[in-house]
Amino acid sequence: MLNKYARAFFTRVLTPFAAFLIRRGVSPDTVTLIGTAGVVAGALVFYPRGEFFWGTVVITLFVFSDLVDGNMARQLGRSSRWGAFLDSTLDRVADGAIFGGFALWYAGGGNDNVLCAVSIFCLASGQVVSYTKARGESIGLPVAVNGLVERAERLVVSLVAAGLAGLHAFGVPGVRYLLPVALWIVAVGSLVTLVQRVVTVRRESAEAEAEAADRQRAQDSETAT
Numbered sequence: 001m002l003n004k005y006a007r008a009f010f011t012r013v014l015t016p017f018a019a020f021l022i023r024r025g026v027s028p029d030t031v032t033l034i035g036t037a038g039v040v041a042g043a044l045v046f047y048p049r050g051e052f053f054w055g056t057v058v059i060t061l062f063v064f065s066d067l068v069d070g071n072m073a074r075q076l077g078r079s080s081r082w083g084a085f086l087d088s089t090l091d092r093v094a095d096g097a098i099f100g101g102f103a104l105w106y107a108g109g110g111n112d113n114v115l116c117a118v119s120i121f122c123l124a125s126g127q128v129v130s131y132t133k134a135r136g137e138s139i140g141l142p143v144a145v146n147g148l149v150e151r152a153e154r155l156v157v158s159l160v161a162a163g164l165a166g167l168h169a170f171g172v173p174g175v176r177y178l179l180p181v182a183l184w185i186v187a188v189g190s191l192v193t194l195v196q197r198v199v200t201v202r203r204e205s206a207e208a209e210a211e212a213a214d215r216q217r218a219q220d221s222e223t224a225t
Ligand SMILES: CCCCCCCC/C=C\CCCCCCCC(=O)OC[C@H](COP(=O)(O)O[C@@H]1[C@H](O)[C@H](OP(=O)(O)O)[C@@H](O)[C@H](O)[C@H]1O)OC(=O)CCCCCCC/C=C\CCCCCCCC
Pocket: 002, 003, 006, 007, 010, 053, 056, 057, 060, 063, 064, 066, 067, 087, 088, 091, 126, 129, 130, 131, 133, 134, 149, 150, 151, 152, 155, 156, 159, 160, 163, 164, 167
């Protein structure tokens, strides 16, 4: 949903910044790499220590690079297969660091095995959700579904909750529980999304096999006559 409705807004807002980077001779690949490094550093330096506010501030500064790199590539007329591959692959690395950071906190100082398991589930299910689309498309299916919780939703829900939960360290009461709630929402939402995508791939694959069988039958009867 965010991908559909918020992307146009962020494209408008970020286009001048993307143009500025282009004028400074920065390449889209550099933005992809630096953005990912920043997200990974923010997540793995701060989250395992329970410093959710500062971790989220650092991640937020870098995560928008994922919208800037594609914007730059499009302005340059240089959107490439390599760029698409690099962008998607490093998205998986960034997501792994964010949910891995939560898992490390709950396995250590946060001392909560259930939330550690939920964080690991968010990490794994998010990767599998993205994989379903990539694999479905690689075998020639349209995978015409995005589902309930795409990457943008996973990130916004977890990061907003982590940023607010981090305010607990500054004495704000009642905000600590936002992160556990967000993790449960992302976990359940990712599971629903996974089912939506698997069901779609199953249907599209059956339709494609039936079409191929029809074509073969038509060809066979043509050859026979
Ligand atoms: C006092 C308060 C303290 C709070 C501290 C700060 C809080 C700030 C908190 C959060 C901000 C979070 C912003 C997160 C923005 C994420 C943007 C982003 O990177 O989205 C990426 C997404 C997907 O891009 P791609 O097409 O490159 O990726 C594809 C995708 O990964 C596919 O995965 P799948 O979906 O299938 O699982 C892959 O299949 C594919 O391979 C891959 O290429 O981009 C978008 O979707 C575009 C829309 C972005 C919308 C961003 C909305 C941000 C909204 C609000 C943020 C501000 C909120 C501030 C609230 C503050 C509250 C206190």
